[in-house]
Amino acid sequence: MGTTTGEATGSVERVRAALRAAGHADAVQEFPDGTKTAADAAAAIGCTVAQIAKSVIFRGGETPVLVIASGANQVDTGKVAALTGLPIGRADGAWVRATTGFAIGGVAPLGHATPPVVLVDEDLFALDPVWAAAGSPRHVFRTTAADLLLISGGRRAEVAARG
Template sequence: MSSSVERVKAALASHGHDGELRRFPDSTRTAADAAAAIGCTVAQIAKSIVLRTGDQPVLVVASGINRVDPAKVAALVGGRVKRADADWVRAVTGFAIGGVSPVGHLTQPLVLIDQDLGALDPIWAAAGAPNEVFRTGFADLVRISGGRVEDIRE
């Protein structure tokens, strides 16, 4: 198990989450790949998108079917945001793109959670590797990530 996956397990445990992870032989890097591997809808995949405002990471956890509106995110964080490149994501979060979890970051991001995830149960999120996920519910996702529930959809 990689150190990033171990970090996610430890973060889940520290929040009282059962931390049961599922590993797949193929990548679950995209929401569609994850949904096919898990056997759920694409909407139930909590995709993690890392943006940045200056040097501050902003993690947007969105339903797999939604596109994130950068203008809404900028208004919510009070400044300009841009997509973070893969090297910056790894350096700041400790995760490779495709495996970014809502918890266990090296640098705690500002977390915004798509309000549309509230209508879904269960929700599946990346667990630190492109082929590792964990199951959770909406209230637990908000609690363990410290996120704010917002309208972030285009």
């Protein structure tokens, strides 16, 4: 199991502060072997890939769109575009960093430099607990889908690509 020791980055501290401000427990844990991908995170934590609440950033023009999706799901960008009314495109690492304040692999569901439009994957609500990135590719926090919805300011949505 992970620890809460180790030198935390400014991004992790921003997530910790946002969690506390939202009334959520500071449940951030560090996994030195890394949690950059959903598979890496699930292996480190000892949970299923589906329980990883991955934060995927898209460009809605110049508006950041955050989809908090089950690690087992691919996101259907057509559904995201229809739900947000925005033209959805890929976001490169530099844009993600500049817009959110997080590097890819550590994008958290809260504490963004620019508040994003947020959608929370319907499939996460069947899982408890779920684990989300906490500002670095080595830090995650334990939560529930209902709490993610609340702390992210998002809306519950069907975003997974199906068959």
